[in-house]
Amino acid sequence: MAYWLEALAFLLRWLHVVAAIAWIGESFYFVALDRGLGKPKQPQQGLAGESWSVHGGGFYLKQKFLPAPAELPAELHWSKWKSYTTWISGFVLLCLVHLASPQLYLVDPQVLALSNTEAVLAALGLLFGTWFIYDLACKVFASNEHGLSAVVALIVLGVCLLATSLFSGRAAFLLAGAALATCMSANVFFVIIPGQKRLVAALSNGTAIDPLDGQRGKQRSVHNTYFTLPVVFAMLSSHWGPATMHEHRGWVLFLIFVAAALIREFFVRWHSGQRAWALLIGGALLLFGTIAWLRPTPPPVAPPASGPAVTTAAPALPPPSMDEIAAVMQKHCRNCHSQSPTIMPVAPKGMALDTPEQWNQQRVLIRQQVVGSRLMPLGNLTQMSEAERELIQRWADAP
Secondary structure, eight states: OHHHHHHHHHHHHHHHHHHHHHHHHHHHHHHHHHHTOBOOSSOOTTEEEEEEEEETTEEEEEEEESSOOSSOOSOOOOOOHHHHHHHHHHHHHHIIIIITOHHHHTOBTTTBOOOHHHHHHHHHHHHHHHHHHHHHHHHHTTTOHHHHHHHHHHHHHHHHHHHHHHSOHHHHHHHHHHHHHHHHHHIIIIIIHHHHHHHHHHHHHTOOOOHHHHHHHHHHHHHHHHHHHHHHHHHHGGGOHHHHTSTTHHHHHHHHHHHHHHHHHHHHHHHTTOOOHHHHHHHHHHHHHHHHHHSOOOOOOOOOOSSSOOOOOOOOOOOOOHHHHHHHIIIIITTTSSSSOSSSSSOGGGOOOOSHHHHHHTHHHHHIIIIISOOTTGGGTTOOOHHHHHHHHHHHHOO
16 A cells, blocks of 8 residues: 555656646746737737747737627637646645655654644645635735735745744745645636636626626736746755755745746746846846855854964764664664665655665765755654764764
């Protein structure tokens, strides 16, 4: 059963990524199309803009009608299932991996000592609570675009700070991205698609069109396009320990979200023919400035004392014995990284640490994960002490 659950998790991850690629690709295409429309060559009723393109050995004419063409087509393409599939597969994967083992993936006692039940409820509350607050803000500030933008930025900041104050670093980044992704998919399900269906129904029945449906749908679509790059970063962030383990990781996450949104805005304007280089440069500077902030710094070197030189440095400790390393590996590593792990169904990344030969092969990675980024043990579930981390460092640094 453990094997099949692991296989199911992989298939869900694959489905989630493929669906997200399809959703994001279609979303980016429609933004580019909408922004790139020009004045129609031959005006006709309801035709708001058109654009020619060449692809695949042929030419395409894309036209946009507002509010609709004189006669509705028999078939319409609805952009919804890619969004729904992305969210559903992501949520099931979250439940199968993170919520099923909160003590491994969500809880870090050094952040907050949550029980398993509290961690699961807090994760679900973050996802759906973010949507509730965001949706309420969109309704309250519906006619005030600048005010709404500021409120949405504050909501995103609150999500980043709250997530990193509740959960382990990697889980916090993942859940912050999942909260924004929930807002994106909920925008499609609760606002954009229902509004489009009401529009089609009104045109089919010959009744009056509610202009608010189009305005709300457009507003939520714009928010979705700015959420996209931050969400993708959050989904990949588990591979970058310096960010997820930083002391001020909540602000790190928010700054990278802002940088990603600025970069996305540059490309949105590009489709309209604008070249807002200040947005791209500002986003890049913010991104690389944050990266520079995260870089590890060596400990300060004390200035030499005045007067005759006096050697006071303590003698270097000898490398630990293999028995000492074996005890640490058995207690903190082989629960997961073994041919027969006791915590997980299979060893993560297939890395087994059962023998001294295997330890030495992974010496650099072990040091980086245990001492450098402190990502391991996962969630410090086994409560590795500072003395044990120092012992791993002496072993890894030994010639």
